[in-house]
Amino acid sequence: MSSSEAPPPEAQIDAASVDATPIKAVPVRHYGRWVAGVIILFLAFIVVRSVVTNSALQWPVVGDFLFDDRILRGLQNTLILTVISMLIGIVGGILLAVMRLSPNPLTSGAAAIYIWLFRGTPLITQLIIWNFLGLAYSRIGLGIPFGPTFVSWDTNLLITQFTASLLGLGLNEAAYMAEIVRGGIQSVDSGQLEAASALGMSRTRTLRRIILPQAMRVIIPPTGNETISMLKTTSLVVAIGYFELMVAAQTIYSQNLKTVPLLIVAALWYLFMTSVLTVIQIQIEKRFSRGTSRDVVQRTGWRSKVFGRGGGNVT
Structure with missing residues (x-):
């Protein structure tokens, strides 16, 4: 039979019947996932049950002090410290990152020394140094170096516990933010700078x-x-005695000896605030990821095709 001749009708019928036969797809059985899920649920049940039924945790006391005036005042101070310290850190980090990337060796070197100094010493040490700076410098003034001083202030009056907390937290955060911003700037193609x-x-x-x-x-x-x-x-400012959430909890349980319930109160408020910040972070990330390939995948539903059951191919 030459290549130009058509196959006999019987062969065509057999081929059609073979092609029309449905393929029986057998899904992959992930027994390990089911076993792991059952174990996790069992352990979670044990933990939750032990926490709920443990009388030593004194849940009624937790409810009594969850909205106590002293706790709420400490919570307010914690939020104020967080917001202002992060503003100092972000602004300082951008400035330090730009200095670090400067072609001027003095500018770049000054930023590098700052980052090295503040990242190389413990934060609690920096907080204590700022709080007791008056022991080293009794007065802080403005004037001409090696010349007259125009104006000066008493260090202990100028740097209060709140100011020391902001200086310690904000300036330390600026060192870490500088590296984050520098990494972000360097991730942009240098060709755009040249253009x-x-x-x-x-x-x-x-x-x-x-x-x-x-x-x-x-x-x-x-x-x-x-x-x-x-x-x-911010809980580290307990080292210098500034009144925030942890200090508020410590103040209360040092009086009524309800240590565990007050620690649970503080932990619950921290969990609540971190959860709110996490939701805000997710929304901000979605906003700045618009137009990226990952955002396109999420909006067009390709993710379900790629990661769906059976590992189907993307068509």
């Missing part, structure tokens, strides 16, 4: 109009993590 320079745009305008908006996609996620971390890190 902007060729168009006659200044370095500052290029950074503000082109580089930073694109770098925000890289900067936002770790910044959100730093904000949540800052909320919990």
